[in-house]
Amino acid sequence: MIKFCLKRVAAVLLLLLLATSAQAQQRPQKATWIWYPGDYEIWLGNQMQNRRTERGTFFPVFWRMDSHYVLIDFHKDFDLAQPEEVELRAEGQYNVKLDGKPLTGAPTHLTVPAGKHRINLKVYNQATPPAVFVRGNTIASDASWLVTYEDKEWIDASGKTSDQSGTTWLQAGAWNFDSPEARPSAFKLPTEVRRAAQVERNGQSMLVDFGRETFGYIKLHGVKGKGQVAVYFGESKEEAQATETCETLEYLAVNQPQKGEQTTTLSKAFRYVNIRPEAGVSLDSVSLLYEYAPVAERGKFRCSDAQLNKIWDVAAYTMHLNTREFFIDGIKRDRWVWSGDAYQSYLMNYYLYFDTPTVNRTQWALRGKDPVTSHINTIMDYSFYWFISVYDAYQYTGDKAQVQQLYPRMQSLMDYCLNRRNKDGLMEGLAGDWVFIDWADGLSKKGEVSFEQLLLCRSLESMALCAKLVDDQTGAQKYQQLATDLKAKIFATYWNPGKGALVHSRVAGRPTDHVTRYANMFAIFFDYLSPEQEQQVKKSVLLNPQVPKITTPYMRFYELEALCAMGEQPYVLKEMKSYWGGILDLGATSFWEEYDPTKKGTEHLAMYGRPFGKSLCHAWGASPIYLLGKYYLGVKPLTPGYATYEVVPNLGGLQWMEGTVPTPQGDITVAASPKQLKVKGASGTGTLRFSSKSKPSCKGGKIASKGNGQYELTLEKGREYVVTYQAL
Amino acid sequence: MIKFCLKRVAAVLLLLLLATSAQAQQRPQKATWIWYPGDYEIWLGNQMQNRRTERGTFFPVFWRMDSHYVLIDFHKDFDLAQPEEVELRAEGQYNVKLDGKPLTGAPTHLTVPAGKHRINLKVYNQATPPAVFVRGNTIASDASWLVTYEDKEWIDASGKTSDQSGTTWLQAGAWNFDSPEARPSAFKLPTEVRRAAQVERNGQSMLVDFGRETFGYIKLHGVKGKGQVAVYFGESKEEAQATETCETLEYLAVNQPQKGEQTTTLSKAFRYVNIRPEAGVSLDSVSLLYEYAPVAERGKFRCSDAQLNKIWDVAAYTMHLNTREFFIDGIKRDRWVWSGDAYQSYLMNYYLYFDTPTVNRTQWALRGKDPVTSHINTIMDYSFYWFISVYDAYQYTGDKAQVQQLYPRMQSLMDYCLNRRNKDGLMEGLAGDWVFIDWADGLSKKGEVSFEQLLLCRSLESMALCAKLVDDQTGAQKYQQLATDLKAKIFATYWNPGKGALVHSRVAGRPTDHVTRYANMFAIFFDYLSPEQEQQVKKSVLLNPQVPKITTPYMRFYELEALCAMGEQPYVLKEMKSYWGGILDLGATSFWEEYDPTKKGTEHLAMYGRPFGKSLCHAWGASPIYLLGKYYLGVKPLTPGYATYEVVPNLGGLQWMEGTVPTPQGDITVAASPKQLKVKGASGTGTLRFSSKSKPSCKGGKIASKGNGQYELTLEKGREYVVTYQAL
Incomplete structure (x- = not known):
């Protein structure tokens, strides 16, 4: 009997123990609203x-x-130590099955018994x-x-x-809708009240200046009367005043016997608003509901050049305004998701917010669904940027799930492209x-443009890498072979040794002898050129004023990137100061879609x-963020998600600079002067590369000489390294 | 001066003349709401x-x-004699462009100037x-x-x-939404009030009998109190009373301090409803809002056999209940659009309503969109019925536009099928x-089932015909070749000469020796058998009680069709009377999903x-409509849309029969007895074929003898022919 009792006690103890350990696991899980991957993104893209x-x-x-x-059917299998009460929510008409039984x-509630069960x-x-939201102690809806x-x-x-x-x-699919009340379909960007910087009144009309480019809803205060209030928006004062030609406007119907408030219905871009009430309508004042994406600015940059600091600040503000539900092109006009524009925003994002959900959402929204009946945004180049962006994103974020989920749609889009050769x-x-x-x-678009073949080639390389990643070995081989063949064909077709450049196109089966910057500059940072070809291209194309100049920040992005990739940071610094500085000199408070210094007024x-x-606040205007982060602070991942990375500071003539580059697990900070380098990385293993006239030193770090005045230092996670050196 | 004046008068007269002739053309056009073809149908299918x-x-x-x-972008070019005011409506957010200018x-209104313009x-x-609705004098939105x-x-x-x-x-795409108010998204089937046939009360509860199978909403009258009213629906009395196991029910929350009315939220199928108010809730009476598709019953059939007349009537009622937004399977349970079920409804429809919009809607809803990721309804045979139905529909309706619009989706679905060989x-x-x-x-589904290959072969033949129709000559050739090859393979593989039948399947590379009815009966009316094989199959399969019997009206449809195709109308008549008559003998008021005479109670x-x-009102139960129209009245199109047709009356042992078969342009009426045939066709050119022991006569028609007692008479549009003959 005693034995038996002891056994029972032991059993009870064991059960208690098990229960305790189960209890330990039973922190309420972080549940989030979930959906079919890409679907919310496509829907939100339509809304936007x-x-x-x-x-x-x-x-x-x-x-x-x-x-x-x-x-959509959602399910997951659970193995419960003890019964559990779960809360259920859905957006739509729904049913719930436990182990297949409805x-x-x-x-809205369900008790799941202990043991193995499927919901x-x-x-x-x-x-x-x-979409669904399911939350219990251990059960939670998530990705x-x-x-x-x-x-x-x-x-x-x-x-x-x-x-x-x-x-x-x-x-x-999931994002950050982490409570039952945060229904995905109800999502709206937050707003904040902002006051006007200056108001010019003219009778009941007023011209309001918000001090700089901004975005949101206009709120009229103390409105009274019956009639219409016309609201003319302007990124410039001229535009707001040009009631017949301004790009955006809104007519508000007012019917307020007593003074009240009224708000415009669509958020708009502007610096100025021109408010024109009809006779019989009056108002007291105007404020702004500033609408913004709540992304954290983790990237930073400061240097000895005040103009460059201003450029970085305005670029960051430009980028912030264009970072919304998605990375959009510009805030005044389209507000569409354009793949080529977004591609640049992704890259800037890696040096400013590192907001991976916005990258992923944008990629989904751009790709849409099968069948493919058109290039992305109808633009050939824009399909290619999309492929390249997917592997790029993986390199920066290490988010393999996104590649896995997208891969079937990468395949079908690539099939579409390959079928159009x-x-x-x-x-x-x-x-x-x-x-x-x-x-x-x-710019000629006739025949086979070399630039497009180059992008296709890079796309095939991205496909091959992604195929490997998702274990599609056959695909990896196929795409790599296609890329190799195409690269050979590109050089056989377009490389003109006499010109030391890739020519622009082939028309009616024959290469033209026209040279443009596009293919040449991409060939540099795609690393498609031999060192000799690179030097030829630099001289005969990039630094050659005879080759037509680029007038969009969009392509200046790549032009300057190519020069940076060849170590021309001092030259690029001057270009940045003159081009972006030139826009600022014209009173800009955000960077533009296009800027041609030869134009006037x-x-x-x-x-x-x-x-x-023209859009005066265009995402692609913000590229100094990327250039300064990647090629001056010199930080980039070497393996996906910054598991390893390099830091190659390049002052480009600055007396000093300091900054922060965000990574998935934490920040990398860099401070550089010609005498000292200070670096700290929050995660991963970094390699600091620099050159020095004299033997450098670092307390706590072991500097390796690579010959020719080149040095390397391995950066371990969380440690700060201070290197004393003498810049060349 | 006078001359000048005359000139002016002449000019004015000319203008007046022109205006009058323009006026003559300016009857307000019949405008209708339009949409992207298939899209409304798919959406409505989802709703349903x-x-x-x-x-x-x-x-x-x-x-x-x-x-x-x-x-969606909608447009049309117009050439206007004079300016025209048009009315514009859209379902959704929209813009309007005139000649490309927004x-x-x-x-909601637009004045289109005279001349050529695009809207x-x-x-x-x-x-x-x-969807859009546009209406002016000459301008009108339509297909x-x-x-x-x-x-x-x-x-x-x-x-x-x-x-x-x-x-x-x-x-x-369009249907019949012909006024600006008739917004397609607001479409609902009409309802009519119907009274109960019998009510059994038990305290506050009541069991209501509506006299026969019906469909709609239950309306409670004089409801009072607070609490729930449970409404249990039953196609049988037993089901309505079985509150724990009846298939459909609804709980109505009542909160009526004063007597009021309350209606169930979803329309349901039932003959009986069992109303159970909670304590505290009372009600006076119950009525039905009968919901129905407003289709006109153009087909008719009457004969000397009262039971057969009853069968036809109940079949027509069964068909009416299952003809709703789409042709559905059955009204109680699924109410889904199933391709195999719909295929039979199309065929019955051609002999009852000739409602082509319902055929077209159902075909669109079934097919859905690309990419194809599954067979239609996930069922292999159901993909095949869909292909066959498209050409069939063209043969009956002559509606080439439907084939043209569907053809790309036919191609992609066929690609899917062919890739799964x-x-x-x-x-x-x-x-x-x-x-x-x-x-x-x-029933074994293992290996390659002969029945499926037969349907694939017929699908390929339909593809070839449709390809020709839409001028895809390459496709026509390809599909015809595939069909020819497959047919040869089917007979090489499955035809067992010893058994005089196609065997059921091939498993692990070897034909089984199991014989079922399916492939064999289809081979007959697909006309795939030689006359000898046909006789063998008739004996060794169709009339062989050793071959497993069919217990669904679904497959009895084809079994009896095969027998009719071989002239076995007298036998089929007996089968109809025993099988469908058997269901009626059990008190049915509509035909069932399945009927096995060996079952009890x-x-x-x-x-x-x-x-x-089980569904007690299933569309596939209504096949006598089709059999009697096509094989007894004997009417069928020989060329698309009944441009030519034949009438081959077969009394099958009846003393007399008379009936009407609808066609796109009008009705064909047939009355037959062993001594007289009376036929009239409202359009097209018909051929009456019959046999007679003695030389027949026809006033006004010229009878041609085809030898062996066979005769033919050409039927011209709109004329009635009365033939005196002597049935064999």
Whole structure:
């Protein structure tokens, strides 16, 4: 009896122990709303991109807009130490199954017994993406749940469910909707109240200056009367005053017997607003509901040059305004997600916010769904930037899941591209293909443009890398072979030894002898040139004023990157100061879509044949952030997610600089002067590379000489290294 | 001066004349709401198919639900004699362009100047399909407008629109939404009030009998109190009373301090409803809002056999209940659009309503969109029925536009099928494929089932015909070759001369020796057998009681069709009377999903392992409509749209019969007795074929003898022919 009792006691103790350890695991899990990967992003992209208006008229995109799958099954298997109560929410009409058996109605709570169990929710929602939120002590909806748009769960005449499944399950998509109330479909960017900097009144009308480029809703205070208030927006004062030609406006219908408040319905870009009430309507004042993406500015840059600091600040502000639900092109006009523009935003983002969710969302929204019937944004180059961006993102973020989820859509988009090659295996613009390259007068898009083949080649290389990553060995081989062959063909076709450059295009089967900067500068940072070719290109193209100049910050980005990649930081520094400094000298408070120093006065505001057509706050204007982070502070990942990285500071003539580069796990800080380098990395293993006239020293770090005045220092996580050296 | 005046008068007269002739052309056009073809149908299909509940729990489909394109451009070019005011409506956010120039805002009226002009509307709508309604004197939105989901209208930096278009324009989809108020997204089937046939009260509860199978909403009258009213639906009295196992129910929350009315939220199928108010809730009475599709019953059949007349009437009622937004399977349970079920409804429809819009809608909803990731409804055979239905529909309706619009989706679905053939070019069930065939105990789906290959072969033949129709000569050749090769392979593989039959399947590379009816009966009316083989199959399969019997009206449809095709009308008549008559003898008021005469009592109500799982009103139960129209009245088109047709009356032992068969342009009426045939066709050219013991006569018609007692008479449009003859 005693034995038996002891046994029971032991058993009870054991159970208690187990329960305690189970309890220890039972911190309430962080649950989040989940959906079919890409679907929320595509839907949100539609929401965002259909907010464009031109002088009050709806102005939608001209490519296909996809939609979410309207019926989604979500499930996960759990093994519970003890029964658990879970809370269930869904966006849409839904049912809940426990171990395959449907519960009655649409339950908001469920008790899951101890042991192994599967929870399924199936949700239908035509208007917004099906989404679920499930939260218990150990059970929580998150990206580890599996989802499908076709579960193929048929039953036979006896009621038995099919046991042969051809269902593809993907991991759920998620972001940061971490409470049951934070319904994804209700998402809105936050706003903050801002006051005007200056107001000029003229009777009931007023011209309001918010002091700098900004974005949001206009709120009228103390409005009274009946009639219309016209609100004309302007990125420039001239635009706000040009009631007949300003790009955006809104007419507010007022019917306020007593003084009240009224707000515009769409958020807009402007610095100035011109408020014109009809007779019979009056108002007291105007404020701004500044709308913004709550991303944290982790990247920093300061240096001995005040103008460059200003450039960095305005670039960061430009980037912030254009970082919204997605990385968009510009805040005044399109507010669309353009792949080529976004590609640059991703790169800037890695040196400013390191906000990976915005990168991922933008990639999903751009890609949309199968079948592919058009290039991304209809632009050939923009399909290619998208491929390249996916592997790039992996290199910076180490987010393999994103590549895995996107890979099938990478394959189908690449199939589309490869099917559009001509008999010579090159891509030229077919009906419906926009060969964009850049905004540049007289730029030829005829025949097979070398620039496009280069981007296709890089895209194939990205495909090969991604294929390897997701274990598609056949694909990896295929894409690598295609890239190798294409690269050889590019040089056989376009390289003109006499000109020391890749020529612009091949027309009617023959290479032209026209040289432009595009293919040449990309060939440099794609590392496609031999050292000799590189020097030839530098001289005969990049530093050759005879080759047509680039007038968009968009392509200046790559032009300057190519020069930086060849160590021309001092030259690039001057270029940055003159080009971006030139925009600032014209009173800009954000960077522009295009800047041609030869233009004068209000010519700077015009584009697309319209007097205020140009965007004065364009994401691609912010590239100094990227250039300064990558090529001056000199920080970049060597292996995915900054597991290893290098720091190669280059002052480019500055007396000193200091800054921070964000990484997935923490920041890397760099401070440099010609005598001292100070570096600290919060994670991963870094390599500091520098050159010195004399033997450098570092307390606590072991500097290795690489010969010719080149040195290396391994940077361990969390430690600060101070190197004393003598810059060349 | 006088001359001048005369000239002026002449000019004025001329203007007046021109104006009058323009006026004559200016009857206000019949405008209708239009959309991207297939999109409204897919969306409406989602609405309909997500109304299924099982005991109050949402029960969605298990295949992919597609969605409409959310952003659509609509346009048409007009040449106006004089300016014209048009009215504009859209479902969604929209803009309007006249000759490429956007108008301000979202105008509801537009004045189009005289001359050549293009009107564009571009509409975004995430929740419901973008649709427009445009109406002027000569301008009207209709199926002649062109639509696209990607107009690819980009502009260059100067503002010039791209002139190289790769846009695919399709003709708009439309139905019958012919007024600005008739918004497609608001569409609902009409309802009518119906009274109960009998009510049994028990305290506050009541069991209501509506006299026969019906469908709609239950309305409670004189409801008072606070609490719940449970409404249990039953196709049988037993089901309504079985509160724990009835298939459908609804709980109505009542909170009525004063007597009021309350209606159930989802329309349901039932004959009986069991109303159970909680204590504290009372009600006076119950009525039905009968919900129905307003289709006209054009087909008719009457004969000397009262039971057969009853069968036809109940079949027509069964068909009416299952003809809703789409042709659905059954009204109680799924209410889904199943391709195999719909295929039979199309055929019945051609002999009852000739409602082509419902056929077209159903075909669109079934097919959904690309990419194809599954068979239609996940069922291999159901993909095949869909192909066959498209050409069939063309044969009956002559609606070439539907084939043209569907053809690209036919191609992609066929690609999907062909890619799933195994190394021997045959199709077997791969992961995720449901090989359905029929509900039949122990029916093997293993290996390559002969029935599926036969359907694939017929699908390829349909593809070849459709390809020819849309001028895809390459496709026509390819599909015809594939069909020819496959047919040869089918006979080489499955035909067992010893058994005089096609065997059921090939397993592990070897034909089995198991014989079932499926492939054999299809081979007959596909006309794949030699006359000898046909006789062998008739004897060794169709009339052989050793071959497993069919217990669903679904496959009895084809079994009896095969026998009719061989002239076995007298035998089939007996089978109809015994099988469908058997269902009626059990008190049915509509035809069932399955009927096995060997079952007893409530066994008849069970299916899928559930006591009331069986649908007692299933479309596929209505096949006598088709058999009697096509094989007794003997009417069928010989060329598309009944341009030519034949009438081959076959009394099958009846003393007399008379009936009407609808065609696109009018009805064909047939009356037959062994002594007289009376036929009249409203359009097309018919051929009456009959046999007679003695020389027949016809006033006004010229009878041609074809030898062996066979005669023919050509039927001209609109004339009635009365033939006196002597039946064999």
